[in-house]
Amino acid sequence: MDFTLPEEAVAIGESLIKFIDREVVPLEEAHRDLLGNERRLFTEDGRFAPEVLALRKTVRMRSAEEGFYTMFGSEALGGGGLGPIEAVYLQELINARYGPDRPLIQTFVIPSPFTNGLTPLLQWLQPETLDLYRDGIASGEKTLCFGLSEPDAGSDVFGMRSRAVRDGDDWVLTGTKQWITNAPYADYAMVFAVTDPDAAAARKGGITGFFLRTDQAGFSVPSTIPVMGHLGAEIGIIALEGVRVADSHRMGAVGEGLKVAMSGVNTGRLGMAGSCVGLARWALEAALDYAKTRKTFGKPIAEHQAIQLHLADCAMDIYAARSMVQNCAWQVATGKRAVKEISMVKAFSTEMLNRVMDRCIQVHGAMGLTNELRLEAGYRFARVMRIPDGTGEIQRRTIAQRLLAGDVDF
Numbered sequence: 001m002d003f004t005l006p007e008e009a010v011a012i013g014e015s016l017i018k019f020i021d022r023e024v025v026p027l028e029e030a031h032r033d034l035l036g037n038e039r040r041l042f043t044e045d046g047r048f049a050p051e052v053l054a055l056r057k058t059v060r061m062r063s064a065e066e067g068f069y070t071m072f073g074s075e076a077l078g079g080g081g082l083g084p085i086e087a088v089y090l091q092e093l094i095n096a097r098y099g100p101d102r103p104l105i106q107t108f109v110i111p112s113p114f115t116n117g118l119t120p121l122l123q124w125l126q127p128e129t130l131d132l133y134r135d136g137i138a139s140g141e142k143t144l145c146f147g148l149s150e151p152d153a154g155s156d157v158f159g160m161r162s163r164a165v166r167d168g169d170d171w172v173l174t175g176t177k178q179w180i181t182n183a184p185y186a187d188y189a190m191v192f193a194v195t196d197p198d199a200a201a202a203r204k205g206g207i208t209g210f211f212l213r214t215d216q217a218g219f220s221v222p223s224t225i226p227v228m229g230h231l232g233a234e235i236g237i238i239a240l241e242g243v244r245v246a247d248s249h250r251m252g253a254v255g256e257g258l259k260v261a262m263s264g265v266n267t268g269r270l271g272m273a274g275s276c277v278g279l280a281r282w283a284l285e286a287a288l289d290y291a292k293t294r295k296t297f298g299k300p301i302a303e304h305q306a307i308q309l310h311l312a313d314c315a316m317d318i319y320a321a322r323s324m325v326q327n328c329a330w331q332v333a334t335g336k337r338a339v340k341e342i343s344m345v346k347a348f349s350t351e352m353l354n355r356v357m358d359r360c361i362q363v364h365g366a367m368g369l370t371n372e373l374r375l376e377a378g379y380r381f382a383r384v385m386r387i388p389d390g391t392g393e394i395q396r397r398t399i400a401q402r403l404l405a406g407d408v409d410f
C-alpha cells in the first residue's frame with residue numbers, strides 16, 4: 001500500500017482551489033444577502049429561489065468548462081476518469097478548506113457522487129439514448145436525481161410500491177418517491193419501479209430502472225421536505241401518475257434495477273467519507289484557533305486539560321477515519337470489491353464527523369452555537385449524513401453479513 005498522492009491529483013487540487021477562490025467565493029460574497037438568509041434563499045413553498053438556482057447553474061457550467069464538474073465521470077462517458085484515491089483526496093481538500101454550508105461550492109463545483117453529473121449509472125443507458133442527454137448533463141446545464149426510496153421503501157427496497165407496466169413500446173409508471181435529492185430542481189430522473197411483483201415479493205429482482213424527463217406528463221414534485229431546521233430543501237417527493245416512458249429509456253435489463261441502483265453506491269459512500277474527513281479537519285482547526293485565544297480563569301482554554309482532551313479525541317477520530325478512507329479507496333482502486341470496508345468507512349466517517357462537530361462546538365462554548373461560525377450548520381449536516389446512502393445500522397448489517405459469510409480479511 002502506498003499513500004503517496006498521485007502528482008496529477010495534487011495539481012488538480014491546486015487548480016480546483018484557485019478556481020473556487022477566483023470565481024465561486026466572490027460570487028458567494030456578492031450574493032451573501034441572498035445566500036445567507038433562508039427567508040430569501042427559499043420561496044414560500046420551500047424551493048430554492050430562482051436567483052439561487054441561476055447562481056448554482058452558473059457555477060456548475062463554469063466548473064464543467066474547467067473540467068472539474070466531470071472529472072470523476074468515467075472515460076467511457078466522456079469524463080476525466082479520475083479514480084477513488086483522487087476522489088477522496090479532492091473531496092477532503094475542498095471540505096477542509098471551505099467548511100460546511102457553502103451553498104455554491106458543495107455539490108455544484110463537483111456534483112454529488114452518484115446521483116448527478118456523469119454518474120456511473122448512465123452507463124446503463126442504451127448508447128443512442130445516452131447520446132440524447134450526455135452533453136447537457138456533462139455541461140452542467142441539466143441536472144439529475146436518483147429516485148429509489150419511497151414512503152415504504154428506504155432501507156428495505158423490496159417494500160417498493162411504484163409500478164411500471166409494459167404498454168406496447170412504452171412503460172407506464174405509477175407511484176411515489178420520497179426523500180429524493182435534487183428532485184424539485186432536476187431535469188431528468190433515474191427512477192426504479194417494480195416490473196415483476198412476484199419476483200419483488202420473493203426478493204429476487206423484479207425491479208427495473210428508467211430514465212425520465214421531469215417535464216413529462218404525469219411527473220410532478222408536489223413538495224419539498226425541509227429537514228434539520230431548514231426552511232426549504234434540496235430533497236423532495238416525486239409523484240408518478242401514469243408517466244409514459246419509452247423502452248429505449250430503460251436503464252439496464254428488465255428486473256435488474258437494483259444492480260443499476262447499486263452500481264454507483266461505492267462512489268457515493270467513499271466520496272461522502274472524504275467530505276466528512278475534510279469537514280472534521282475544518283472544525284478541528286477552528287477549535288484549535290479558538291482554544292488558543294479564548295481565555296478563562298486567567299489563561300487560554302487550550303491550557304485546560306478538559307479542552308485538550310476534546311482536541312486530542314478529535315485528532316484521534318480524524319486520523320482513524322482518514323486512514324480508513326485512504327486504505328479503502330486504495331483497495332477499490334486496485335480492484336477489490338471491499339464491500340464490508342466501504343460500509344465500515346461510511347458508518348465510521350459519518351459518525352466520526354458527528355463526534356468531532358459536537359466536541360468542537362463544546363470547545364467554543366456559546367459561540368459554537370451561533371450561526372456565524374457555521375459549526376452548528378456542520379453539526380446538522382453531520383447528523384443528516386448518517387441516514388442517506390444506507391444508515392449506520394444497515395452498514396453494520398452488511399459488515400456482519402460479510403463477516404458471518406467468512407469475509408474476515410482486513
Ligand SMILES: Cc1cc2nc3c(=O)[nH]c(=O)nc-3n(C[C@H](O)[C@H](O)[C@H](O)COP(=O)(O)OP(=O)(O)OC[C@H]3O[C@@H](n4cnc5c(N)ncnc54)[C@H](O)[C@@H]3O)c2cc1C
Pocket residue numbers: 115146147148149151153154155156178179180181182235384387388389390391392393394397
Ligand atoms: C438528506 C437525504 C437525502 C436522501 N437522498 C435520497 C436520494 O437522492 N434518493 C433516494 O432514493 N433516497 C434518498 N434518501 C433516502 C435514504 O436513502 C433513506 O432515508 C434511507 O435509506 C433510510 O430509509 P428510511 O428513512 O425509510 O428509514 P427506515 O428504512 O424506515 O429505517 C428506520 C430505522 O430502522 C433501521 N433499520 C431498518 N432496517 C433495519 C435492519 N434490517 N436492521 C437494523 N436496523 C434497521 C434504520 O437504520 C433506521 O434507524 C435520502 C435521505 C435523506 C435524509
